[in-house]
Amino acid sequence: MSLLTEYKDRFELRGFLFIAPAIIFLLFVVIYPLFKVFEYSFQEYSPHHSFVFAGLKQYQTLFSDELFWISMKNTFIFTIGTIILDLGLSWGIALLLNVKWPNLKVRNFFRGALLLPFLFSAPASALLWGILYQPLGFLNYIIEQLSGSTISFLGDTRYALFSVLWVGVWKNFPLIMILILGGLQSIPKSIYEAARIDGASRVQRFWHITLPQMRSLMMTIIVIDFATTFIHFDLVWTMTKGGPLRSTYLISFFLYQRGMQAFKFGYASAIGVITMLIISICVATYIFIYSKRVEARA
Amino acid sequence: MRGRKRRLRYFSLYSSVTIITVLILFPAIFAVFTSFKPIREIFMYPPSILPHTWTLKAYISIFSQEKYLHYFLNGYFISICSTFLCVILGALAGYGFSRFKLPAKHLLLLGILAAQMFPGAVLMIPYFNLSRQLGLYNTYLALIMIDTTFALPLVIWLLKSYFDSIPVTIEEAALIDGCSRTKVLFLIVAPIARAGVIGTGMLAFIRAWNEFLFALILTKGPEKAPITVGLAELFGQYSINWNGVMAITTLAVLPLLVAFIFVQRYVISGITSGAVD
Numbered sequence: 001m002s003l004l005t006e007y008k009d010r011f012e013l014r015g016f017l018f019i020a021p022a023i024i025f026l027l028f029v030v031i032y033p034l035f036k037v038f039e040y041s042f043q044e045y046s047p048h049h050s051f052v053f054a055g056l057k058q059y060q061t062l063f064s065d066e067l068f069w070i071s072m073k074n075t076f077i078f079t080i081g082t083i084i085l086d087l088g089l090s091w092g093i094a095l096l097l098n099v100k101w102p103n104l105k106v107r108n109f110f111r112g113a114l115l116l117p118f119l120f121s122a123p124a125s126a127l128l129w130g131i132l133y134q135p136l137g138f139l140n141y142i143i144e145q146l147s148g149s150t151i152s153f154l155g156d157t158r159y160a161l162f163s164v165l166w167v168g169v170w171k172n173f174p175l176i177m178i179l180i181l182g183g184l185q186s187i188p189k190s191i192y193e194a195a196r197i198d199g200a201s202r203v204q205r206f207w208h209i210t211l212p213q214m215r216s217l218m219m220t221i222i223v224i225d226f227a228t229t230f231i232h233f234d235l236v237w238t239m240t241k242g243g244p245l246r247s248t249y250l251i252s253f254f255l256y257q258r259g260m261q262a263f264k265f266g267y268a269s270a271i272g273v274i275t276m277l278i279i280s281i282c283v284a285t286y287i288f289i290y291s292k293r294v295e296a297r298a
Numbered sequence: 299m300r301g302r303k304r305r306l307r308y309f310s311l312y313s314s315v316t317i318i319t320v321l322i323l324f325p326a327i328f329a330v331f332t333s334f335k336p337i338r339e340i341f342m343y344p345p346s347i348l349p350h351t352w353t354l355k356a357y358i359s360i361f362s363q364e365k366y367l368h369y370f371l372n373g374y375f376i377s378i379c380s381t382f383l384c385v386i387l388g389a390l391a392g393y394g395f396s397r398f399k400l401p402a403k404h405l406l407l408l409g410i411l412a413a414q415m416f417p418g419a420v421l422m423i424p425y426f427n428l429s430r431q432l433g434l435y436n437t438y439l440a441l442i443m444i445d446t447t448f449a450l451p452l453v454i455w456l457l458k459s460y461f462d463s464i465p466v467t468i469e470e471a472a473l474i475d476g477c478s479r480t481k482v483l484f485l486i487v488a489p490i491a492r493a494g495v496i497g498t499g500m501l502a503f504i505r506a507w508n509e510f511l512f513a514l515i516l517t518k519g520p521e522k523a524p525i526t527v528g529l530a531e532l533f534g535q536y537s538i539n540w541n542g543v544m545a546i547t548t549l550a551v552l553p554l555l556v557a558f559i560f561v562q563r564y565v566i567s568g569i570t571s572g573a574v575d
Contacts (some may be wrong), residue, residue: 012398012399012400013400014398014479015394015395015397015398015399015400016394016398016400017394018390018391018393018394018398018479018483019390019391019394019395019400019406021387021390021391022387022388022390022391022450022454023391023406025387025443025446025447025450026413026447026450026451029443029444029446029447030413030416030418030421030447033421033424033425033428034421034424036423036424036427036428037420037421037423037424040423040424040427093318096311096314096315096318097315099311101311102308106312110315110316110319111566112558112559112562112566113319113323114318114319114322114323115558115562115565115566116323116326116555116558117322117323117326118504119504119551119554119555119558120326120508120547120551121507121508121509121510121525121526121529121550121551122508122510122526123510123526123527123529123530123533124508124526124529124547124550124551125325126529126530126533127329127529127532127533127543127544127547128325128326128328128329128544128547129325130533130534131328131329131332131540131543131544132325132328136341136343136345137345138328138345138347141343141344141345170322170325175569178566178569178570179569179570182566182569182570223415224414224415227415227416227417228415228417230417231417231418231419231420233419233510233511234510234511234530237510237511237514237530238510238529238530238533238534239533239534241534252419255419255420255422255423256419256422256515259422259423259426260422260423260426260515265423265427268422268423269423269424272420272421272422272423273420275417275420276417276420279415279417283412283415284412287408287411287412290408290411291404291408294404
């Protein structure tokens with residue numbers, strides 16, 4: 001038996017020394033503030049008296065706050081819309097890139113080029129689209145040629161949320177597209193070959209091979225996309241600040257506005273706790289299923 | 299006959315993918331062209347994509363504003379520091395998870411997986427409050443620590459899986475010769491896994507460079523704030539100098555673009571192996 005297999009067979013507490021620095025960082029920067037959020041949410045903050053215990057008052061006020069429900073509604077529309085568009089766009093392009101290309105270099109070039117939006121920060125993407133969304137901007141010029149009238153992308157309550165959402169999709173779908181493409185390429189070719197010999201059509205192969213093989217990856221993607229989009233902040237802050245008429249008030253912006261502008265730390269923390277609960281339920285379900293799968297594999 | 303059919307198929311494939319790529323990249327292309335336009339062409343209607351006269355005025359005016367120099371240098375400093383910190387901490391932890399049999403290891407790994415999806419924005423109130431109490435408000439350190447922490451779970455996860463794929467027998471000889479574990483990690487294992495380390499580091503850098511929310515709430519003015527804050531405050535200003543704005547945006551993405559061209563392959567493999575299945 002060699003030295004290292006010996007190591008592998010017994011608990012080696014020295015290993016914790018390697019993990020400890022990272023864990024300390026996570027404890028100090030995530031776990032400790034996390035406790036603080038819970039603590040604040042049961043308190044009332046005033047600049048002179050600091051924090052005072054307030055019981056469930058913040059939560060009671062929150063649930064009767066109209067703006068909370070508006071933000072929740074907007075956030076759900078925003079999140080679900082983003083996931084649908086992300087998946088639609090990513091699947092379409094990933095399937096195109098996954099067909100047999102005469103030249104792999106060309107395909108990899110396109111794959112790299114299509115990933116570029118991912119490199120832009122949210123404020124940068126907001127500016128890129130901001131100039132196109134201008135009242136007399138490029139998009140309105142095209143729309144005017146087609147329909148004779150123009151659209152106020154960010155100033156009209158009917159379009160603002162979607163206009164912001166679209167910038168998020170533009171910036172984010174390349175990552176998902178790369179993931180789906182990676183997943184598609186990891187499906188063994190032999191399965192397709194066997195199905196073709198058995199006379200399965202293209203549609204049948206997609207339906208009975210591709211989709212089932214991609215199921216677990218799709219779940220991962222949807223959960224990650226949900227968890228990150230539900231708390232999305234950057235684009236709304238940059239582009240609309242919640243307006244017009246609160247039509248783009250997302251939950252994260254509501255939290256920011258109450259906490260960092262109105263300095264209602266307790267109230268904002270209660271918003272944070274509720275938001276986190278919603279995301280946690282989603283993530284916990286996923287982790288549960290994931291760990292079951294790991295156990296099943298082991 | 300078959301050859302002609304195949305040529306037609308390839309032609310339609312190439313042309314459709316080219317059209318899609320140009321459409322997707324259009325905002326970026328438009329931005330670059332706009333940054334070379336003189337100011338009088340910005341509000342021309344109908345708008346044109348290409349500048350009629352090319353000028354570098356927008357870029358020159360940025361470099362003459364000290365504010366933007368600050369924003370850029372702050373962004374570089376914060377991102378580079380947090381990338382290094384992240385890779386070092388992540389390599390240690392990844393190695394620990396990969397090579398040692400630990401109690402509660404499975405649970406810790408699941409915790410790290412969950413941490414990847416942690417909604418950091420809910421922590422903005424304690425961050426703001428704690429940073430003031432600890433004297434970390436408007437410092438690089440606060441942002442470096444936060445950027446490091448939020449990229450760390452992914453970095454650990456990726457580096458662990460890269461280290462897993464390196465056979466332990468390589469390390470045995472060095473360990474028998476009396477080499478310490480840390481030396482083994484940084485002199486033998488990490489260099490072998492360098493593709494993974496580069497790709498992972500690049501992902502951490504992109505994250506830090508593009509981080510906005512915490513930079514917004516934990517800094518005041520251009521003294522310590524990175525470029526994302528500088529970009530965001532440009533939005534929605536009336537009588538906006540779009541050529542200048544597009545020049546700044548172009549400059550803000552340029553370092554990532556240049557780095558990305560060199561390490562594209564590693565980044566893509568990093569993204570793909572980050573999504574566990």
